[in-house]
Amino acid sequence: xxxxxxxxxxxxxxxxxxxxxxxxxxxxxxxxxxxxxxxxxxxxxxxxxxxxxxxxxxxxxxxxxxxxxxxxxxxxxxxxxxxxxxxxxxxxxxxxxxxxxxxxxxxxxxxxxxxxxxxxxxxxxxxxxxxxxxxxxxxxxxxxxxxxxxxxxxxxxxxxxxxxxxxxxxxxxxxxxxxxxxxxxxxxxxxxxxxxxxxxxxxxxxxxxxxxxxxxxx
Amino acid sequence: xxxxxxxxxxxxxxxxxxxxxxxxxxxxxxxxxxxxxxxxxxxxxxxxxxxxxxxxxxxxxxxxxxxxxxxxxxxxxxxxxxxxxxxxxxxxxxxxxxxxxxxxxxxxxxxxxxxxxxxxxxxxxxxxxxxxxxxxxxxxxxxxxxxxxxxxxxxxxxxxxxxxxxxxxxxxxxxxxxxxxxxxxxxxxxxxxxxxxxxxxxxxxxxxxxxxxxxxxx
Amino acid sequence: xxxxxxxxxxxxxxxxxxxxxxxxxxxxxxxxxxxxxxxxxxxxxxxxxxxxxxxxxxxxxxxxxxxxxxxxxxxxxxxxxxxxxxxxxxxxxxxxxxxxxxxxxxxxxxxxxxxxxxxxxxxxxxxxxxxxxxxxxxxxxxxxxxxxxxxxxxxxxxxxxxxxxxxxxxxxxxxxxxxxxxxxxxxxxxxxxxxxxxxxxxxxxxxxxxxxxxxxxx
Numbered sequence: 264x265x266x267x268x269x270x271x272x273x274x275x276x277x278x279x280x281x282x283x284x285x286x287x288x289x290x291x292x293x294x295x296x297x298x299x300x301x302x303x304x305x306x307x308x309x310x311x312x313x314x315x316x317x318x319x320x321x322x323x324x325x326x327x328x329x330x331x332x333x334x335x336x337x338x339x340x341x342x343x344x345x346x347x348x349x350x351x352x353x354x355x356x357x358x359x360x361x362x363x364x365x366x367x368x369x370x371x372x373x374x375x376x377x378x379x380x381x382x383x384x385x386x387x388x389x390x391x392x393x394x395x396x397x398x399x400x401x402x403x404x405x406x407x408x409x410x411x412x413x414x415x416x417x418x419x420x421x422x423x424x425x426x427x428x429x430x431x432x433x434x435x436x437x438x439x440x441x442x443x444x445x446x447x448x449x450x451x452x453x454x455x456x457x458x459x460x461x462x463x464x465x466x467x468x469x470x471x472x473x474x475x476x477x478x479x480x481x
Numbered sequence: 482x483x484x485x486x487x488x489x490x491x492x493x494x495x496x497x498x499x500x501x502x503x504x505x506x507x508x509x510x511x512x513x514x515x516x517x518x519x520x521x522x523x524x525x526x527x528x529x530x531x532x533x534x535x536x537x538x539x540x541x542x543x544x545x546x547x548x549x550x551x552x553x554x555x556x557x558x559x560x561x562x563x564x565x566x567x568x569x570x571x572x573x574x575x576x577x578x579x580x581x582x583x584x585x586x587x588x589x590x591x592x593x594x595x596x597x598x599x600x601x602x603x604x605x606x607x608x609x610x611x612x613x614x615x616x617x618x619x620x621x622x623x624x625x626x627x628x629x630x631x632x633x634x635x636x637x638x639x640x641x642x643x644x645x646x647x648x649x650x651x652x653x654x655x656x657x658x659x660x661x662x663x664x665x666x667x668x669x670x671x672x673x674x675x676x677x678x679x680x681x682x683x684x685x686x687x688x689x690x691x692x693x694x695x696x697x698x699x
Numbered sequence: 700x701x702x703x704x705x706x707x708x709x710x711x712x713x714x715x716x717x718x719x720x721x722x723x724x725x726x727x728x729x730x731x732x733x734x735x736x737x738x739x740x741x742x743x744x745x746x747x748x749x750x751x752x753x754x755x756x757x758x759x760x761x762x763x764x765x766x767x768x769x770x771x772x773x774x775x776x777x778x779x780x781x782x783x784x785x786x787x788x789x790x791x792x793x794x795x796x797x798x799x800x801x802x803x804x805x806x807x808x809x810x811x812x813x814x815x816x817x818x819x820x821x822x823x824x825x826x827x828x829x830x831x832x833x834x835x836x837x838x839x840x841x842x843x844x845x846x847x848x849x850x851x852x853x854x855x856x857x858x859x860x861x862x863x864x865x866x867x868x869x870x871x872x873x874x875x876x877x878x879x880x881x882x883x884x885x886x887x888x889x890x891x892x893x894x895x896x897x898x899x900x901x902x903x904x905x906x907x908x909x910x911x912x913x914x915x916x917x
Binding site: 585586588589592596599600603607611614615618622625 | 730742743744748751752754755758759762764
């Protein structure tokens with residue numbers, strides 16, 4: 264409990280500014296990396312766009328431009344989920360590409376990711392108990408997305424490491440959501456901000472660097 | 482007139498909850514039906530997505546999350562039209578696929594459907610007389626969509642039954658809009674809710690089952 | 700300074716209604732022109748859609764449906780930028796088509812255009828000094844878009860006239876933004892409305908007629 268008290272003293276906006284700078288640098292790095300890998304397997308500079316959209320998202324949170332207030336008085340930065348609609352759909356589309364899924368499956372994966380994040384947005388902006396309905400719908404879309412993305416009956420070894428990485432790291436987002444003021448309010452918004460930043464870093468930057476160098480050789 | 486009075490006693494939210502349950506079940510059924518028809522003519526699990534998006538839409542209305550108030554004091558559930566942008570574009574895209582329209586025509590059909598519903602959203606959220614301008618723009622986009630979708634000079638028999646079904650059932654939506662509090666206010670919002678639910682059922686579930694079994698044989 | 704005073708007496712809504720009528724007529728003309736050029740190089744009736752979306756945008760501004768207030772008291776019509784997300788992405792997609800850019804580059808150009816206009820929307824709806832951050836991000840996306848669109852190493856003569864036309868006319872939009880109440884407030888919103896109308900006319904209608912007749916021969 265002591266930790267939460269310390270964290271409560273940290274302004275979330277400091278964490279969001281750190282996120283802004285990190286993702287601005289990441290956008291720059293991916294922009295250069297992906298420029299060199301022109302005309303290869305890489306469909307478009309996906310990780311640059313993920314980084315750039317996340318930079319805008321962090322800046323919007325750093326400036327506290329739009330928030331709601333949870334029942335326990337903590338602020339909720341619901342805009343994050345609207346930006347995830349775009350950035351995470353691009354990410355799962357890239358994973359579907361690496362997993363060599365057919366085009367209809369790619370469309371399904373992107374749509375299910377978008378619906379996961381859209382329901383996550385509704386669950387976050389609503390502060391009454393009704394938010395759990397949308398958390399439920401979001402979870403259904405999320406499980407459907409994972410199933411569509413990874414249920415490759417032919418069993419590709421190419422994808423299995425990525426599969427476990429994605430399933431584990433992405434599934435920590437709803438865990439944070441449930442423990443943060445958006446859910447049960449076990450820890451404060453500042454703790455939530457730090458945890459999401461770590462998860463964003465791992466799922467977007469670390470992951471992006473890994474697939475850029477391994478699956479889209481420079 | 483007596484009927485309206487009775488209907489006024491019905492809480493719209495009851496109707497919207499019924500819609501939520503119906504479309505949740507429909508999503509499940511389409512999800513299973515379309516899973517079996519894998520790798521066929523079906524581009525992606527379109528009717529599952531239409532059902533899932535409509536489930537979210539009905540839940541948002543059931544919880545009365547965002548409404549405006551018509552001049553006659555009746556509530557207006559304008560969020561419906563934002564969800565139609567996605568769900569109805571997917572539906573008309575599927576119809577264009579069945580009608581074997583070339584790709585540019587599919588893009589036009591989806592864009593015109595989106596513009597129809599977006600102008601419908603503007604016409605619904607605005608409560609002043611200005612809303613009729615957007616009703617007009619919506620109608621133009623709608624007629625353009627029908628024309629682009631069905632003006633097959635080569636005259637395909639394959640599409641004619643579907644064509645008449647779509648033209649008749651879809652055109653009842655603006656009729657309800659005009660008679661409901663969104664338009665002239667001839668009947669109350671509860672009546673509107675029932676009529677749209679029937680139309681949603683016919684155009685999305687009945688239609689989906691028909692084309693899933695006939696044009697995308699399982 | 701005298702000019703601004705005169706312009707201050709002009710209701711912006713008059714200018715927006717003029718824009719509505721001009722773009723409604725343009726939509727009609729492009730709708731007919733592009734119908735005749737069926738099955739040619741033209742992917743879809745892009746200029747009709749640009750015109751139609753701009754018509755809706757001008758009508759929303761003419762009816763003063765959603766505005767914020769600048770620090771100098773002048774109204775800011777930020778909805779314009781949301782409509783530009785759609786209309787300008789279609790426009791740059793068409794330019795990428797004429798420039799025969801590969802599909803991944805077309806996707807990048809459309810995404811970068813969308814991000815330019817989305818950051819422009821954030822920069823416009825925010826009235827505090829923080830808006831300049833988003834003006835900066837918008838400018839970066841814009842420069843990236845121009846670079847992706849026109850950095851054709853093989854040096855196509857086909858595109859060079861269009862390239863200079865686009866670079867010059869499109870770059871006047873941020874100049875107007877900086878001088879208008881959205882930026883430094885050198886001239887009033889009515890002047891901004893006139894200048895944007897001229898730029899919209901040149902970049903959307905004049906340009907559309909030029910490429911429709913030259914690159915998509917009727």
